Amino acid sequence: MPEEAEDMWHTYNLLQIGDSLMASTIRKVQTESSAGSVGSSRVRTTLIEQACDPTQKADVAAVVMQEGLANLVLVTPDMTLLRAKVEVTIPLKRRGSCTQHEKALDRFYEAVMQGILRHINFDVVKCILVASPGFVKDLFMAYLFREAVRQDSTILLENRPKFMLVHSSSGHKYSLKEILCDPAVTARLSDTKAAGEVKALEDFYKMLQHEPDRAFYGLAHVEKATKALAIDILLISDKLFRHQDVATRSRYVRLVDNVRDNGGTVRIFSSLHVSGEQLTQLSGVAAIFRFPIADQSEPEDDSSSDEE
Incomplete structure (x- = not known):
């Protein structure tokens, strides 16, 4: 049973139409023989604490x-x-x-x-x-x-x-x-994933301040940099993959695939994490470039919004 919003997100990504599901549970099974005697057996589950807690x-x-x-x-x-x-x-x-x-x-x-x-x-x-x-x-x-x-x-x-x-x-x-x-x-906290996300976002802010031609946010700007093979690190919120519009959702998936195919690093931020909340305020997608790209002045596409 889903106990939090993130459970449904994981389910959405794991299950596809036609999948077969198997689950373990505890059942008290009682059988009655022809003579009228009743017997019972018990089947136990193995609790996966990490999944449930x-x-x-x-x-x-x-x-x-x-x-x-x-x-x-x-x-x-x-x-x-x-x-x-x-x-x-x-x-x-x-x-x-x-x-x-x-x-x-x-x-x-x-x-x-x-x-x-x-x-x-x-x-x-x-x-x-x-x-x-x-x-x-x-x-x-x-x-x-x-x-x-x-x-x-x-x-x-x-x-x-x-x-x-x-x-x-x-x-x-x-x-x-x-x-x-x-x-x-x-x-x-250098060896935790949470610290890695925080550091990646901090690096982006520093780059935006000191070398603004190597750091941009917004889908249109980042897609343009992807075509130029310029993206070194992509920062993207998992909230964007839950967009209700399938075409928009696929657009973000293609962006991630293209960055990885071109040797870039992809950091997927949880929207339920404090660093993910910060990234969401920057449209949910940002990038650090390998080299400066000066011409990023065109207006941002409406689909870069993370509204659902």
Whole structure:
């Protein structure tokens, strides 16, 4: 059964008319003999956790927080998943007494810690980013491992090297974009697909700024560069392959095939990932060229829009 929008996308690409499907399940089969006795047999399935649980593919986790607010996010190769949101009202400090303020902070930190233990699979996750403005992240980390020692939480203590402190402008989910673009984070996550997409988009922005004749976005511009065998790296959103118009969808498929046939690299971005959301704002398709192409002034084709 599909459990998320991406499941239907994978199904759409895997199945064709005339395919035969086979599935395993559990059934309680009862048979009745001529003598009236009833017997039963049980058939067991083998659970494929990675297919059923997106957390099995999330090699990066992030806790984006500010005082009283925390978003726990898992970053899979295909999407960004919000697994928990913690909100606790933190009263202001009063002159001569900070008791209520400190108690509320402890409740907030405890809720975040429980969210980490509940939603992060430490066997899969390679890095846990803890980000906040100011010293919120530092105070939380001090609380987290103080409690880990007190409660003898071996899972936290053994995985302490996986935690990384990062600055963010806020505790909202959208701050994840700036966190993943941090050079220190990019270096730490260099072996993950998510980091590869973020780096590719970052390279495109740098090229657009410093050598604008070697970076363009929009379908018409990119197709023109393909004909000139100029594309080195193609960045394209998977959302474009779900366009309702078959002819437009085929146009994007041909573009990808042509780039690959000409020795270019194709980066397909998930529209459910933070980097894919950024690419969608650039029409969903962009490219870095092998050499400058100065004449790209013709107006953009209407079909370059990713509207469905």
